[in-house]
Amino acid sequence: MEILECNRCGKCKEFCPSYLIFLRESFCPRGRFQLSLLLQEQKIKENDKLRKRIFSCLLCGACINICPLQINIPMLIYETRAKMQKKMFNYFFKYFSLYPKFFFSALHFLGNSKILCTILKKQKKIPSSLLEKFFVIESKKAEKQSFKIYNKIKPKGRVALFLGCSTNYIMPSLTESLVSLLSNENYEIIIPKQNCCGAPLLSNGFKEETLKIAKKNIETYKSFNIDGVITPCPTCAHFIENIYEEITGESINVIQISDLIENLPVNYTSESKIFFHESCHSSNYIKETDKILNLLTKLGFHNIQRKSGCCGFAGIFSFLFEKESMDILQKKVLEYEKADMIITSCPNCIMQFKFAMKDKKIFHYLEIINKILTERGEKNGRKI
Ligand code: SF4
Ligand code: SF4
Known part of the structure; x- marks a missing residue:
């Protein structure tokens, strides 16, 4: 990855959610830029303080759009995390990404076991708010994943769905909405066996594993004769289109759902704010x-x-x-x-x-x- 030189103009600061909460120079994009370079040049050593600054980047991308030089701080953060020592929490996310079904089945079990949930919360192994968040939506038992195809006689086109872990395991009814809308538009739909996009792997510094999962997903989706891939998750969309290209040189053609929806009823008016x-x-x-x-x-x-x-x-x-x-x-x-x-x-x-x-x-x-x-x-x- 080519690293451009930051001119320290500071324009990125006020848009960085992490800086706005920590209010320290070392938590803003240009601060992280400097720290990453110093670490890569081995001018500073890795320690807990540095890890806090590098892992408190939300990888939101707000700084890229504002930076006059379009320095890609999130890509630099991915690179830096890949070079850092791995801790327990990194492995937690690694196995979550590699085995999401197991992870969400365990969560489902936990959700039904108030005693276990209380013990985990008391021990503070997992932030209690995070545990609760997973249960506020649907918390259905993860369904068995299998290949599905919804055929049409004279389809307008053919698309494959990439659902992403949140849709697949936390909001499965979103898949039903997506299938219903695309069927209404007369698209033939393929739902291959689903994997994680790999975002939690790269965010935790597992570059090699991300590369493997990216290649596997690219191979799966390229094996279908489709117009493109549809995903209801913007994080997965960015990952499978842009990050895959960055790390493998190949990308998956992602079609935005909003480009396919045409059949909308008229004369509906909502006064809701x-x-x-x-x-x-x-x-x-x-x-x-x-x-x-x-x-x-x-x-x-x-x-x-x-x-x-x-x-x-x-x-x-x-x-x-x-x-x-x-x-x-x-x-x-x-x-x-x-x-x-x-x-x-x-x-x-x-x-x-x-x-x-x-x-x-x-x-x-x-x-x-x-x-x-x-x-x-x-x-x-x-x-x-
Ligand atoms: S990607 Fe990281 S450094 Fe850039 S604005 Fe978001 S939180 Fe800040
Ligand atoms: S906006 Fe870009 S050039 Fe300016 S300080 Fe931030 S990262 Fe550096």
Whole structure:
């Protein structure tokens, strides 16, 4: 990876969620840039203080868009973490990424065992808020993964789904919405046996393992005769399209769902005050918010306010920095207090918000579109 020289202009600072919470130079993008270089040049030694600075980056990408030199700090952080010593928590995420089904089955078991859950919380092995977050959504037992295909007689196109662990194991009903919407658009759909995209591996410094999982996923999806891959998770979308290209030289063609949805009913009007929360990966990497907002407006939601800014989840960040993750989340809770409904495109942000705002209506945009289409279809006596 080519490392450009930071001119220390500081423009990135005020957009970095990590800096805004720690308020220290060494926690801002240019601080991490300097620390990473010094470590790589062996001018400083690895210790707990340094690890804290490097692992408190949420990899949100806000700094890339603001930096006049477009220095890719998250890629530099991935490289730095790969060179650092691995700790217990790194291995926890490694095995989570390699065996998500086992991990979520264990979580499901835990969810049904209040005593075990209480012991774990008391021992503080896992942040208690993180445990609760996994249960606020659906907490269904992980289904057996198998290849599925939804055929069409004269399809408009053929796509394969990459669901991502959050959708697959925490919000499985999102898959039903996605399949229903794509079927309504007359697309043939393939759901291959699912793997993790590898984001938790790279975030924890396991570069070789990420490379293996990336190659496996590329091989799987390239073996189908498809127009492209669809995913309901912006983190997976960024990973399988951009990061795979960066680390393997090959990418998977990701189609944005908003480009495929055309059949929307007219004459629907909602007066609800809606806040559309733009996740970090949507706003800073895959940039599909304009198209999603267009769809929602066409659908009849005219009172939408676009909001961006990190929700504080970021996987390993909420594991290692529970208090700071909650502080970032709390800012969002205050900001979103006046909304009747929150719509977003990220399953992880949904998990975070449902945990903190239990009485609020919170949806993935695919769920809300599918809900309205289904209600309309039923009213008109036709099945969509
Ligand atoms: S990726 Fe996000 S958290 Fe990390 S340095 Fe950049 S702005 Fe800060
Ligand atoms: S905006 Fe870019 S060049 Fe300026 S301080 Fe941040 S990383 Fe360095």
